Amino acid sequence: MSLTPQWLDELRSRITLSALIGRTVKVTRAGREFKACCPFHNEKTPSFTINDEKGFYHCFGCSAHGDAIRWMTDQRGLSFMDAIKELAAEAGMEVPAADPRAAQRAEKANNLYDVMTAAQDWFVQQLQGVEGAAARSYLQKRGLSAKTIQEFGFGLAPDNRTALKSALQKFGIPMLVEAGLLIAVDDKEPYDRFRGRLMIPIRDPRGRVIAFGGRILGDGEPKYLNSPDTPLFDKGRTLYNLDKCSPASRKIGRVIVVEGYMDVIAIAQAGFADAVAPLGTALTEQQIQMLWRMTEKPLLCFDGDSAGQKAAMRAALRALPLLKPGHSLQFVTLPEGQDPDDLVKKSGPKAFAELLDRSEPLVERLWRSEVAAGPLDTPEDRAGLKQRLGGHMANIADAEIRRHYADAFRERFDALFAPKARAPFQPGIPSRKGKARDWRAPQILPPGAETKSFNAKNSDFLVQGVLGALLRNPVLIQHHQEALSDFVPTDPNHAKLLGAILDASFAKESLDTEGLITILDEKLYNVAISLLHSNGKVFAFNRGDVGVGSDGLSNASKELGEAIRLMKQRPALEEALERATVRASSEMTDETFAEQQRLRAEKKAFDDRIIAFFRRDADGL
Secondary structure (H helix, E strand, O other): OOOOHHHHHHHHHHOOHHHHHHOOOOOEEEOOEEEEOOOOOOOOOOOEEEEOOOOEEEEOOOOOEEOHHHHHHHOOOOOHHHHHHHHHHHHOOOOOOOOHHHHHHHHHHHHHHHHHHHHHHHHHHHHHOHHHHHHHHHHHHOOOOHHHHHHOOOEEEOOOOOHHHHHOHHHOHHHHHHOOOEEOOOOOOOEEOOOOEEEEEEEOOOOOEEEEEEEEOOOOOOOEEEOOOOOOOOHHHOOEOHHHHHHHHHHHOOOEEOOOHHHHHHHHHOOOOOEEEOOOOOOOHHHHHHHHHHOOOOEEOOOOOHHHHHHHHHHHHHHHHHOEOOEOOEEOOOOOOOOHHHHHHHHOHHHHHHHHHOOEEHHHHHHHHHHOOOOOOOHHHHHHHHHHHHHHHHOOOOHHHHHHHHHHHHHHHHHHOOOOOOOOOOOOEEOOOOOOOOEEOOOOOOOOOHHHOOOHHHHHHHHHHHHHHHHHOOHHHHHOHHHHOOOOOOOHHHHHHHHHHHHHHHHOOOOOHHHHHHOOOHHHHHHHHHHHOOOHHHOHHHOOOOOOOOOOOOHHHHHHHHHHHHHHHHHHHHHHHHHHHHHHHHOOOHHHHHHHHHHHHHHHHHHHHHHHHHHHHHHOO
8 A cells, every 4th residue: 555645644634633632532722732631651730732733742741742643553552554544534535555456455354344243243133132041141140241241242153053154145155254254164065153152252453343252152162262364353463352452551551461351351340441362372472562552561460270370471481582671571460270350259359459569570470480490409400490591581682681681580599599597606717825726706797898998989980080081082982992892880871871982983983072972862961071070180091192102002091991901800809709708608617718808808909009090190180
């Protein structure tokens, strides 16, 4: 389908954006514009502005921005083409067809929509008729109200091989087969796919019936039967109840994912309108992406039995390669053997809401699942746990997220397997008094105390001085790219600034200070200006000639190289001392104490080098 910019501009010009948005959001006029509480995030004071003249909306709270088409895709959850079609129908415009084949496919799809609508009407009539008594009794036992039955379009497929076929014979057998309503096997006469089942329509984001789910009445297998994939229905790309869930989700800022459509319907009746379900398959990559278009962290609430928890774990593993900053999954653990329907009926909506509030993040679900996977008594068992966790991390495509998962798993692993404290009387350092070897426990500093022995301000000051030198003299960046590329400052702003500086040096061969700071965003620009105005000139590498001498490096560059080496080595030494201190606290032996004392001395000597570096540079002023 060929949509030219001119055609799209004409479509936008025919739509009054404030009226379109005003159908689902309360808007009020504010001068030449309109204002509303933003539907994309929770707020009490309106920060959402609509400008009909310019044809766009903008939220000053969450930065949501777009035109009429974007509104239909983001707020209504429609695909781009579905949004175009709906807006074009409202504007009285014909959507251009790309070629005859596309037009034929569109016509066939429209005809299939007619078939599915007719089938839905017929199923509803059967439920309300004489043959629907047993089905109505079943719905009553499930506790579904008449309003819920009507809203979700329940129907009945009679236990007859040709009832629907005869009722919809005007559409022709080939179209009924293509719609998935009839089964055609070899040369046998086609027959009704759904027989003796309670029928539930499956709708697309625009609310059109595209498939059916049928629950058997009485005994038999399968208990639930869905339509096959058709030109209208792809079960891996469809979420049940998406049409009703989307408006509620945008308002609440939440999506609940349950296992089946009966769970969706039960909790919707209990007041949870923002629920969807996959259709007979584990949650797919496409469905996860659809969920993320509605909310950054959908809540997965699968049944509390073994099958439900396995389905949740499959969804977790499928999400790993797709993770992106801010987007993940949350997991709700139901009582064992219960589904959401059971919980709501037994304990009420409040209990279900409390469970939703106690959801756990994806990283915690992965950790708990692997810890529970087998014994962890031996070193080999623990190595196996590490290997499994490493496999999960390897599946995360985003490098920054992968690094944070590594940190999270390492913290949990260390906490779980931290050495246990021994009995209070352990060998320590022998006193010098005696023949009797009067043992006393060594003096062990608590974890973290060593990191305070060197003034943290001075340590940070060295990082600031290095960054200031790179900003003042960008020619130095290329001389030290390799040394700086694997260093991450502890201050997040400094880390981002260093990354931006290195990126700029790779992109351009020559840089000056003005050119460097102008490419920074506002936050990093302010950080850079602060560093440039700081007293970093106490360092020699921030003073004097920065040109390259006969040996290939100037004095300033050599001084900067030494500062970078000190800056990089200190965190590793601190970490080694921290580990030795923890080990000495729990394993109070001569060996662990000696190792801790050795590292303390090494760190003191290292800090003396840094202090001397400060003094040497300060004396040069």
